[in-house]
Amino acid sequence: MEKITLNQLYDIMYDHMDPTGWWPGRSDWEVIWSTILIQNTNWKNVAKALTSLYYATDFLPQNILNMTNEELSKMIASAGFYTRKTQTIKNVATYFNDNFDCDLELAQEQNKRKLRQEILSIHGIGPETADVILMYGLRKGEFVVDTYSRRLFTCLGWKNVPPYEKAKVLIEKNLDNFTLRNYQNFHAIIDTFNQEYKLPQQFDNSFLAKYELIIPY
Numbered sequence: 001m002e003k004i005t006l007n008q009l010y011d012i013m014y015d016h017m018d019p020t021g022w023w024p025g026r027s028d029w030e031v032i033w034s035t036i037l038i039q040n041t042n043w044k045n046v047a048k049a050l051t052s053l054y055y056a057t058d059f060l061p062q063n064i065l066n067m068t069n070e071e072l073s074k075m076i077a078s079a080g081f082y083t084r085k086t087q088t089i090k091n092v093a094t095y096f097n098d099n100f101d102c103d104l105e106l107a108q109e110q111n112k113r114k115l116r117q118e119i120l121s122i123h124g125i126g127p128e129t130a131d132v133i134l135m136y137g138l139r140k141g142e143f144v145v146d147t148y149s150r151r152l153f154t155c156l157g158w159k160n161v162p163p164y165e166k167a168k169v170l171i172e173k174n175l176d177n178f179t180l181r182n183y184q185n186f187h188a189i190i191d192t193f194n195q196e197y198k199l200p201q202q203f204d205n206s207f208l209a210k211y212e213l214i215i216p217y
Contacts, residue, residue, distance in 0.1 A: 001157075001212040006174045009156070009213060010186050016207050019188035028104050029059035032137040035129050036088050037079040048078035061093035061102050088124030092133075095122050104137070112140040127164045132187075141183040143171045148194040149187075155203040156213035174216040 004012070030050060037046045052075040057063035064072065073086045095118070100107045107115070115138060119130045131142040143149075145167045153161050161167050175182075193199075197206045 002210055003214050004211050005214050006171065006216065007176055009208075009211070010175075010182065010189075012208070012211070013189045013193060014185060017189045017192055019185040019192070027059055028108075028137045028139075029061070030054070032092065032133050033059060033089060035132045035136070036085055036092065036124075037076060039081070039085070039129065041080045045078045045080065049076040052076070052078075061096050064089060064093045065097060084124065088122075091122050091124055092119075095119070108138050108140075112142075115140065116142075127168075131168075135180070135183055135187065139180055141178060141180045143168055143175065143183060144187050145171070146187075146191070148191045148199075151194060151199040152190055152208075153213060155200050156208065156211060158213050158215050170216040 033053060034046055034050060037049050053059065053064075056071075056075055057067070067075075069086050069090065072089065073082045076082050076085055076089070079085060096102055096104070096107060099118070112134065116130060116134055119125055119133060120127065125133075128144055128146055131144045134140040135142045135144065145161075145164050150161050150167075162170065172178075175186075178186075193206070193208075197203060203209060
């Protein structure tokens with residue numbers, strides 16, 4: 001087995017896979033709402049919800065806040081868990097309205113750590129969703145410790161990946177000179193790799209089968 005670092009893993013995967021077009025969206029607002037809608041469902045159902053939401057609100061948080069919960073729930077019903085997701089979307093819209101007057105560019109200029117702490121305090125938003133919002137909606141480099149990354153790292157020999165926050169710190173400390181685009185690409189190719197090889201069952205048939213990850217410390 002050939003031992004590789006996280007940076008080397010990124011380079012190998014990037015050479016074999018195309019991350020372009022990941023997390024599609026007509027606007028940063030669409031990306032933010034989709035990170036909430038995608039929870040516990042598939043993209044086909046999310047796409048239907050986004051289409052309805054777009055025609056009703058143009059994805060603008062001020063328009064979402066002008067809707068009743070019942071109206072919003074009907075718009076996003078195809079994504080499932082619509083009662084909970086309705087309230088979470090309203091909570092996120094309220095956050096951007098109260099703190100940035102719905103000016104997403106102003107939000108994107110803020111300190112990454114401060115933004116993450118504030119977004120994590122929004123009811124209904126967990127660490128994974130917060131990091132996806134930060135990376136794709138607010139353009140801040142984050143490593144998303146999702147199920148797909150855990151499966152991949154386990155297949156590569158990291159048998160006991162720590163809980164979310166500790167794993168995130170370890171991983172980011174071991175990613176040298178990573179840009180926002182690098183973080184976005186890594187997230188995309190890890191998720192795509194899992195979809196192509198159905199981890200862990202088909203890992204031995206993949207181009208990564210001969211490698212072992214040097215566990216971050």
